[in-house]
Amino acid sequence: MVVKSLERILYVEDEPDIRAVARLALEAVGGFDVCLCDSGKAALDAVQAFSPDLILLDVMMPGMDGPSTLSALRELPDVQETPVVFMTAKVQANEVARYRQQGAIDVIAKPFDPMTLSATVRDIWSKHHG
Template sequence: MAIVLVAEDDSDIRDLIVFKLEQAGHTVLPAENGQVALRVAAGRTPDVALLDVMMPGMSGLDVCRALRERPETARIPIIMLTARAQESDVQTGLQAGADDYIVKPFSPRDLTQRVETVLARAGT
């Protein structure tokens, strides 16, 4: 299965995501903020990244841009997670380089399916 980077500052949401993705057979690299996510990705390149948009210090949008700038992570699929559901917010996420955008609250089953879909598109 895949290696999934999960950057989410809310520990309850992060734990739920980690549980569901591990249940689906993935290896999960959890990170509590954007800076940690970039360090984790530098140490072990993920196959896909799930990034919360609103995190303290470094937003998921900033992490997305930084991942796209690095040759080793430039092509990994990125899914943004956010409570922001306005069309302009989705557009901002996609312009930052995200491949998909999931609005909170989300169904854990839907999240797992969306991860599988972006991985299939990427050929992972």
């Protein structure tokens, strides 16, 4: 089996400051190709054209929250198998278990450390593609 490399990340986050920090962390530190979306709807509009290897998805967003966005993404033919990681401040064990039941491969706690975010993402990726 050929292990797919992680290069393209779709990051969905409604907070502009967090988006800016994450872009810097993932592009400058991690060397990833990143597509930023400010809402679930924007992610649905962008995801097929961008064709990400991984989707980082904020849980708490106005309009479509992370779980609703994930459900909608799973309806799209090219995105059904794309791994999703939720990013949230809500990381109690029962909450993390619920996110996994909803289809997330992992959860990254917010606030995240911009200097280690890329390494965390790579670790998650290698656990699921190693």
